[in-house]
Amino acid sequence: MQPYRNCDVKRRLPGCIIIGTPKSGTKALIEFIGAHPDVEIAQGEAKFFNRNDNYYKGYQHYLKKMPLSCPDQITLEKSPEYFYSRVAPYRIHKMNHSIKLIIIVKDPVQRAISDYIHRRTTFSGRKETNYTFEELVYDNSTKKLRTQYLPVIRSIYYRYILNWLTYFSPNQIHVADGNNLIVEPQDELSKVQDFLGLERLITKDSFVYNSTKGYYCLWTHSSTQCLAPCKGHKNHSVSPELVNKLNLYFKPYNELFFNIINKRLSWS
Ligand SMILES: Nc1ncnc2c1ncn2[C@@H]1O[C@H](COP(=O)(O)OS(=O)(=O)O)[C@@H](OP(=O)(O)O)[C@H]1O
Structure with a gap:
């Protein structure tokens, strides 16, 4: 927490949660907004509301995952798996x-590819270790997409947001653009600061482009802070034909999603 604050310091429940989606830039977003002096962010992912083993430990357990903060600061946590949980919205x-x-949502095809890479590199013994993205997503014998592949299912955003909207009003939910966060982080951060009622202190000057990484990094206290090397892969090559097929498959679902959130995103 910011060292210069003199206040009633304690751990507080979050005033805002980044609930998803995985592989869309949740880590970049929380790190960037965490540079704001009126925000304190939880380290790691609490995974409290989607996992019974954590949830039944109670709020005291959850509080321990929260950072120290002052009363006038907003506590933020991110657990992107919440988005897919049936019970998290209610809880x-x-x-x-x-x-x-x-x-935060990325182009669904790019999100699915990133999800595939993540599963391949994180979980040994999964089918991703032995098969390419193409093999898992496209059945060459039937010439059909395998739409039941989990990274594909999890890119159909409209299906999941409906559950959240039965508990929360649209003005409580901000939808950030994961593709735009990569190219214009200051733009996405302005919108998030407005949504949180914060002064716009994270600006263009808060970012520096790292050409080796190919991503923007935070510029704080005269030093550059990039995300860990596991975040931000170079383009994974997938045939343009397959990308095209997937784009067509997702198009109607994207339209439903944009209608629900009442705006379009850069990747539309
Ligand atoms: N500035 C910056 N630096 C690095 N990476 C960035 C950045 N902005 C957005 N991204 C994108 O974030 C993707 C990882 O998304 P998440 O952090 O949501 O992943 S996770 O669900 O928490 O594992 C990650 O996806 P991959 O490229 O597949 O790693 C990036 O595309």
Whole structure:
């Protein structure tokens, strides 16, 4: 926490949660907004509301995962798996019905590819270790997409957001653009600061482009802070034909999603 603050310091429940989606830039977003002096962010992912083993330990357990903060600061946590959980919306609403929620979403094809890479590199013994993205997503014998592949299913955003909207009003949910966060982080951060009612202190000057990494990094206290090497892969090559097929498959679902959130995103 910021060392210069003199206040009633304690751990507080979050005023805002980044609830998803995985592989869309949740880590970059929380790190960037965490540079704001009126924000304190939880380290790691609490995974409290989606996992019974954590949830039944109670709020005291959850509080221990939260950072120290002052009363005038907003505590933020991110657990991107919340987005897909049936129970998380109800449980979060029960904790705080006026909480703010952020969902960041990337182009669904890019998100699915990133999800595939993540599964391949993180979980040994999974089918991703032995098969390419193409093999898992496209059945060459039937010439059909394998739409039941989990990274594909999890890119159909509209299906999941409906559950959240039964508990929270649209103005409690900010949808950030994961593709735009990569190319214009200051733009996405301005919107997030406005949504949180914060002064716009994270600006263009808060970022520096790292050409080796190919991503923006935070510029704080005269030093550059990039995300860990596991975040931000170079383009994974997937045939343009397959990308095209997937784009066509996702198109109607994207349209449903944009209608629900009442805006379009850069990747539309
Ligand atoms: N500035 C910056 N630096 C690095 N990476 C960035 C940045 N902005 C957005 N991204 C994108 O974030 C993707 C990882 O998303 P998440 O942090 O949501 O992943 S996770 O679900 O928490 O594992 C990651 O996906 P991969 O490229 O597949 O690693 C990036 O595309």
